[in-house]
Amino acid sequence: MIKIDKVIKNYQNGETEVKALRGVSLEIQKGEFTSIAGPSGSGKTTLLNLIGCIDKLDLGEISIKGEKVSSMNKKEKTSFRRQNLGFIFQTYNLIPVLSAYENVAFVLSLLDVSEKDVHTRTMNVLKEVGLEGMEDRKPAKLSGGQQQRVAIARALVKDPEIVLADEPTANLDSTTGEDILKLMKSMNEKLGTTFIFSTHDPMVMDYAGRIVLLHDGLIKSDKNRR
Amino acid sequence: MKFLISLAFKNLTRYRRRTLITAGAIAIGIMMFIMVDSMLRGAEYESVRNLKWYETASARIYNSEYWEKRYQMPLDINIPDYKEKVQKLEKNGYKVTPRISFSGELILNVIDFGEDGSMSIKVTAIDPQKDSDVFHFNDTLVEGRFLKPGEDGILIGSWLAEDIGAKIGAWVTIVTRGNGGFYQSMDLEIVGILNCPNPIVNRNLLMMPISTASDYLEMEGAATEINIKLTDNANVKAETAVIKSLIGNNNLSVYSWEDLAFDFLAVLEADRGGSNMILILIFIIAAVGISNTMLMAIFERTRELGMMRTLGMSDSAIRLTFMFEAMGIGIIGSIMGVILGICINFYVVNVGFDFGFMLRDIDIGYRIQSVMRGAWNFDTAVIAFFAGIIITTIVALLPTRRALRMDIPSCLRS
Numbered sequence: 195m196i197k198i199d200k201v202i203k204n205y206q207n208g209e210t211e212v213k214a215l216r217g218v219s220l221e222i223q224k225g226e227f228t229s230i231a232g233p234s235g236s237g238k239t240t241l242l243n244l245i246g247c248i249d250k251l252d253l254g255e256i257s258i259k260g261e262k263v264s265s266m267n268k269k270e271k272t273s274f275r276r277q278n279l280g281f282i283f284q285t286y287n288l289i290p291v292l293s294a295y296e297n298v299a300f301v302l303s304l305l306d307v308s309e310k311d312v313h314t315r316t317m318n319v320l321k322e323v324g325l326e327g328m329e330d331r332k333p334a335k336l337s338g339g340q341q342q343r344v345a346i347a348r349a350l351v352k353d354p355e356i357v358l359a360d361e362p363t364a365n366l367d368s369t370t371g372e373d374i375l376k377l378m379k380s381m382n383e384k385l386g387t388t389f390i391f392s393t394h395d396p397m398v399m400d401y402a403g404r405i406v407l408l409h410d411g412l413i414k415s416d417k418n419r420r
Numbered sequence: 421m422k423f424l425i426s427l428a429f430k431n432l433t434r435y436r437r438r439t440l441i442t443a444g445a446i447a448i449g450i451m452m453f454i455m456v457d458s459m460l461r462g463a464e465y466e467s468v469r470n471l472k473w474y475e476t477a478s479a480r481i482y483n484s485e486y487w488e489k490r491y492q493m494p495l496d497i498n499i500p501d502y503k504e505k506v507q508k509l510e511k512n513g514y515k516v517t518p519r520i521s522f523s524g525e526l527i528l529n530v531i532d533f534g535e536d537g538s539m540s541i542k543v544t545a546i547d548p549q550k551d552s553d554v555f556h557f558n559d560t561l562v563e564g565r566f567l568k569p570g571e572d573g574i575l576i577g578s579w580l581a582e583d584i585g586a587k588i589g590a591w592v593t594i595v596t597r598g599n600g601g602f603y604q605s606m607d608l609e610i611v612g613i614l615n616c617p618n619p620i621v622n623r624n625l626l627m628m629p630i631s632t633a634s635d636y637l638e639m640e641g642a643a644t645e646i647n648i649k650l651t652d653n654a655n656v657k658a659e660t661a662v663i664k665s666l667i668g669n670n671n672l673s674v675y676s677w678e679d680l681a682f683d684f685l686a687v688l689e690a691d692r693g694g695s696n697m698i699l700i701l702i703f704i705i706a707a708v709g710i711s712n713t714m715l716m717a718i719f720e721r722t723r724e725l726g727m728m729r730t731l732g733m734s735d736s737a738i739r740l741t742f743m744f745e746a747m748g749i750g751i752i753g754s755i756m757g758v759i760l761g762i763c764i765n766f767y768v769v770n771v772g773f774d775f776g777f778m779l780r781d782i783d784i785g786y787r788i789q790s791v792m793r794g795a796w797n798f799d800t801a802v803i804a805f806f807a808g809i810i811i812t813t814i815v816a817l818l819p820t821r822r823a824l825r826m827d828i829p830s831c832l833r834s
């Protein structure tokens with residue numbers, strides 16, 4: 195499903211070169227619930243950005259669903275993301291002027307979905323994440339956990355095969371974070387969506403089916419917990 | 421698309437203060453635009469009117485050889501038997517008045533003026549009964565009375581009167597050369613002071629009766645010019661041709677006011693260029709303001725922008741959203757600006773601004789003495805309205821482009 199082959203990514207930080215990824219190879223199968231773990235600065239975000247087609251690698255290759263995304267141009271990547279990938283962010287990144295409903299429906303408005311379908315799909319997914327009755331609330335009127343639920347709904351509403359989440363629980367207290375992970379896990383099981391999320395919280399790792407441990411831009415271990 | 425418009429609208433109402441400040445800047449720009457344009461048009465309109473009322477009339481007949489030598493004001497290159505021509509033109513329905521213009525020396529004596537002195541002057545000898553058919557001097561009398569035919573009297577412009585300390589009842593002597601070159605001196609009593617709204621005229625106006633001048637200067641029934649008034653909407657070019665054929669004398673030529681005031685019109689053209697610069701400047705200042713607030717608006721939302729791009733919103737869709745937002749601000753600002761502009765224009769048109777302190781001493785070409793009034797112009801309001809919207813929309817593109825050039829991870833990290 196996802197094939198990462200000897201990926202190298204360096205950042206230029208003024209004079210010095212930061213080696214964020216130093217040859218990472220990894221394969222992720224459909225339906226996996228994978229955690230990218232590792233201390234801060236180990237390259238988790240960089241790796242997720244590359245899989246998410248929002249950054250460019252220096253060397254190596256990434257292909258998703260048989261498509262070589264690492265050599266796509268900007269436009270092709272945008273379209274690929276729109277069609278195939280869902281995203282969840284550490285800071286939720288909801289549009290403050292829009293209601294929960296509109297924040298989710300926004301994703302479908304980028305795709306060719308009929309107005310009627312937009313409504314049913316949005317209402318359904320909001321119900322799935324436990325936000326029934328809160329559709330009209332603006333983000334400011336929702337708790338952190340509820341906002342992240344909206345974000346999960348936003349990621350799932352277009353029924354993507356892959357959802358990428360960079361530290362989705364880092365801004366939440368541990369109970370709420372656990373709830374979010376449970377929700378993600380249940381969605382993974384129910385819909386078969388592939389989830390890849392990064393974290394540096396050991397508790398979070400308990401939920402992962404597979405833990406890829408990064409250290410200094412290299413994979414230190416790769417464990418299947420099943 | 422519908423979604424983009426609604427998002428833009430929601431952002432407008434959410435960042436209400438910013439929206440209002442930016443719209444306010446646009447509104448002030450548009451208001452200034454309407455006001456300045458109104459004043460410039462008003463000044464132009466009034467200048468042309470004051471030019472015709474006090475300087476050129478609508479058209480003028482000269483001896484064909486006069487034009488080249490007009491600055492010397494020769495008396496011998498003239499219109500013989502002007503009364504016959506005047507009658508003929510009047511019979512054909514034209515309003516006309518003859519004049520004799522000459523230059524000379526004004527002698528001031530110590531008794532009336534406190535000290536002896538003299539200055540070069542131009543004198544216009546008018547027909548006191550007919551002059552008001554064409555010109556408007558009798559409305560400008562501020563002291564004394566208008567001229568009577570045949571008297572040894574003189575009218576003086578108020579600024580000149582102030583300069584030389586002239587009072588009603590004082591006597592002045594004018595020394596000049598008559599028709600044929602002989603020296604002649606005339607003693608004339610100041611009977612009236614005119615405050616002519618045309619500053620060029622008011623600065624050196626001296627008028628005496630044509631019959632008196634004719635006697636002193638031995639004009640033998642000749643005048644140097646015949647002035648003609650045409651209706652406001654007359655075709656001046658066509659009328660001058662008709663007049664030319666009516667007088668049927670090849671030694672005489674007819675000049676339109678545009679011919680006579682070609683230098684004024686050239687200055688006007690230059691002023692127009694200058695005023696366009698003012699208008700462009702106003703728009704540039706407004707545009708910089710808009711661009712800055714849009715820049716702030718966009719950078720405030722960099723992370724939001726990064727999210728939208730991550731989720732696969734195309735650059736063109738993002739650009740469109742911000743353009744809609746700017747357009748919304750532009751529409752609000754333009755509506756406010758046009759309303760404000762119209763309100764302030766009531767004042768500018770009906771009351772105006774007094775620039776007398778400046779126009780008295782500086783000649784900027786405009787034939788306006790003190791109060792500059794505006795003129796209504798519907799086109800300007802329409803142009804300003806749409807320009808406000810279009811410019812705001814276009815100006816928003818620059819900061820949007822800058823934000824879109826940032827890579828997505830940097831947007832998300834900010």
Ligand SMILES: Nc1ncnc2c1ncn2[C@@H]1O[C@H](COP(=O)(O)OP(=O)(O)O)[C@@H](O)[C@H]1O
Binds near residue numbers: 205213214236238239
């Ligand atoms: N845009 C950047 N410019 C320079 N260095 C960067 C940039 N992004 C990340 N890095 C560096 O790359 C390394 C990996 O970063 P990151 O992938 O964000 O790690 P993590 O997400 O695991 O904390 C770090 O040393 C970080 O400082």
Ligand SMILES: [Mg+2]
Binds near residue numbers: 238239240361
């Ligand atoms: Mg990170």
